[in-house]
Amino acid sequence: MSAPELNRPVDDFEAPATGDQTIRLSDLKGRNVVVYFYPKDNTPGCTTEGQDFRDRHDQFEALDTVIFGVSRDGLKAHENFREKQAFPFHLISDKDEALCQLFDVIKLKKLYGKEYMGIDRSTFLIDKDGVLRREWRGVKVPDHVDEVLEATRSL
Template identity: 80%
Template sequence: MPSVELNQPIPEFEAEATGEQTVRPSDLRGKNVVIYFYPKDNTPGCTTEGQDFRDRMADFEAQDTVIFGVSRDGLRAHENFRAKHEFPFHLISDKSEQLCNLFDVIKLKKLYGKEHMGIERSTFLIDKDGVLRQEWRGVKVPGHVDEVLEATKAL
């Protein structure tokens, strides 16, 4: 499968999301799309990042932008995480790592001195024509959502 490239259309894919949705890029044409990848539901950084997107949702909607969070957690965990924190956007389950590989976010990480392959916190901004316009890799949570919102306004 090809990987995404800046200023190129996103390849077509299908992904299962909360709310019994199937997400396809072709179904999202006409809206800006933010896809953010995070390591794990209910961990401190991932929770804060989701809450930051939640708290700015009206600002993103004013820019005709939809948001999806993606991790390798299952749909049941996603539904619980989404409900617990009242996320107004959907979460995509990528247990097969199809999207993680497409967006090249699986990286060697270290935790407590041990190495493992995991999701590098990353965000991607796709315009209304389905073209990848901006990417952030190795994201630090504080201030990130504001940066993504400013980039969305610039589209």
């Protein structure tokens, strides 16, 4: 599998999510899908980004759009994070990095002078036919969700 290209269908995927669910892209045909990748549950930027998606969830729903947050955290951590923040959408656990690899979001990062491989905060907008319409890489959290919402309105 190679990273999805704009205006091309995204390869089908299957992944475990909160609520004891298995998410399959093919099951979501007929709805727009927002998949946002974030580094870690319960960290400041990731919490703010999730809250921004939470606070605009009704607007995405009105556009027949489902949202999924993805990180390498396990399902137990995701369940706690989702409950604590009252996220109305599900979080996908990608411990084996299969989705991270599919969307090519693992990048070399630096923290306190140390280098490591981590998730590059990224968001992907997939239309009702499973076609990738927009992608945002190296996301800065402020105003990002509003930009995704605006792009979703234009579908």
